[in-house]
Amino acid sequence: MIRVLSHVGPAERLRLPADLVERVEVVPVPLKGPVPDGLTGDVLISFDGFGSNLPELLDRGVRWVHFIGTGIDGFPLDRLGPDCVLTNSRGQSAVPIAEWVLACMLAFEKRLPEAWIDAPPAPSAEPVRLGTLEGRRLALLGLGGIGSAVVERARPFGMEIRALRRRPGPAPVDGVEMMSSVEELVDGAEHLVIVAPLTEETRGLVDRRLFAAMTPGVHLVNVARGGIVVTDDLRGALDDGTVALASLDVTDPEPLPAGHWMFDHPGVRVSSHVSWNWPHATRVRAEILETNLRHFLDGEPLERAIEPDVGY
Secondary structure, three states: OOEEOOOOOOOOOOOOOOHHHOOOOEEOOOOOOOOOOOOOOOOOOOOOOOOOHHHHHHHOOEHHHHEEOOOOOOOHHEEEEEOOOEEEEOOOOHHHHHHHHHHHHHHHOOOOOOOOOOOOOOOOOOOOOOOOOOOOOOEEEEOHHHHHHHHHHHHHHEEEEEOOOOOOOOOOOOOOEOOOHHHHHHOOOEEEEOOOOOOOOOOOOOOOOHHHHHOOOOEEEEEEOHHHEEEHHHHHHHOOOOOOEEEEEOOOOOOOOOOOHHHEEEEEEEEEOOOOOOOOOOHHHHHHHHHHHHHHHHHOOOOOOOOOOOOO
């Protein structure tokens, strides 16, 4: 039997099947405050925001840390021991986030919600000029599980898809032209979608310099992390027309404080980090944890392991 230290709660909250409950001891631990003297564990399960006592728990014999979310920015990777593995639930929300991205791009092209009317139009009114995804150039900053899911859904619309990722090599999905630089990626793009993890390499990557390389009128969609975009530089790009619309599910800072300029800017649509949400989120997270628990118990390699040296 192994001991699982859980920031999430008891075994019922983890949705472990009966046979696994018999093989593991789940010990709930608080997110804050000191760790009880003498408490040790083999596995630690945590979630968004982690816990303030995370560094102390890492020193309690833990050999595997599982994060039930996706982004691990903020995790003290330097505190991981050489024999401790960190995993997350990446891929769990690729489908709903990709659908969100397509919804944002379609809303931009079809002028929604501004195309709706609440009174008969004037006889002399000009028809609303709508765009299309057909033939539009989509630039994907990142091509992991979410980026690949976006490609699978954008391709049937006839979009021209380009992508850039950290690792060189062919695209993991068909219909994508791989770029060698971020400047090359954004050149001529009508939709720029950010799906890359937040690392030291990507933090502040979308800045004044990169906006200057974009074709005016671009639609920016960020469903990754707000820190990849320099907020003040985005405001300048919106005001000068480089960015026609920014559809932001993430921001920097997050959450935005009351009165922040993004709430009132006509070129910004902000949502509260909800693109990941879907009816199957809890079930999929539980299945990912269950699979890796079985691997751990059987001495097998864990899936979705993080590479500490690259940060994802």
